[in-house]
């Protein structure tokens with residue numbers, strides 16, 4: 529597994545990281561804790577060296593803490609977002625940032641968080657200066673090693689970079705989701721970019737032939753890409769990715785992840801994985817990273833699909 533530097537730090541991240549949202553039991557259906565722990569171990573055994581989690585993900589921190597007894601991994605978590613009733617909102621007041629980070633340290637059973645990322649922009653009107661001063665205080669106190677952000681646009685990102693030593697941006701990016709290729713990529717220049725949704729929440733694995741039905745609390749039940757014309761278009765692309773993968777002895781999922789991890793400016797891709805079998809499938813992406821001709825083929829296929 530290739531390691532890549534987390535900008536301006538001594539931390540190196542595997543090109544594929546393990547996203548733990550679906551292990552939390554809140555938004556992706558029920559979780560089998562022992563299977564989740566086996567999944568984390570399979571990922572670490574396969575060369576993944578970092579896990580992405582968040583307070584909002586429910587039980588994922590507790591599962592990570594159990595899985596990492598006697599094992600090491602870099603932990604990237606988040607700060608700010610919390611549930612108010614059934615709705616999540618971002619509170620980036622200094623008081624909430626400090627309390628949220630302390631709670632994460634306790635749940636994860638660690639003394640230091642390697643990368644603490646603002647989950648999404650504040651919805652409470654707190655000035656950026658207050659929020660990022662709190663994060664810098666946590667860093668100075670040794671509670672976090674590095675500060676990152678998620679889901680910011682180019683203008684806010686540029687402003688944040690003038691007030692705090694932010695090393696990473698986490699943002700969606702996939703064969704079917706390209707916002708990163710606009711002004712955001714320039715705004716993030718010099719930072720590490722960690723991308724999620726490279727599998728389009730599972731659609732790009734090619735496993736769906738008809739639109740799946742999820743219970744109402746599952747985020748995929750409200751995702752327009754899981755029905756209608758979006759579903760048809762993405763699954764047609766996934767079929768072609770599967771064909772390309774089959775020619776080189778790998779899967780559509782590995783092709784989709786390998787493509788994202790190979791794109792200019794991308795430091796690492798965060799893949800959600802629920803089972804050791806998905807880990808084995810997805811980590812094949814690590815062997816594709818230098819296959820430049822493969823990415824030209826994939827780009828032509830995507831263009832042919834008009835996506």
Ligand SMILES: NC(=O)c1ccc[n+]([C@@H]2O[C@H](COP(=O)([O-])OP(=O)(O)OC[C@H]3O[C@@H](n4cnc5c(N)ncnc54)[C@H](OP(=O)(O)O)[C@@H]3O)[C@@H](O)[C@H]2O)c1
Nearest residue numbers: 547548549550580678724725727728729730781799800809
């Ligand atoms: N910062 C943010 O705001 C933010 C937002 C979203 C996600 N994230 C991070 O990104 C991680 C991944 O989430 P995502 O939304 O980007 O999902 P994703 O990686 O695009 O898709 C993950 C899901 O696809 C299915 N899957 C994965 N590999 C598969 C395989 N080989 N074969 C068949 N199915 C497979 C699994 O779900 P099933 O088995 O249920 O089908 C898995 O949970 C999260 O855990 C989180 O760490 C961050």
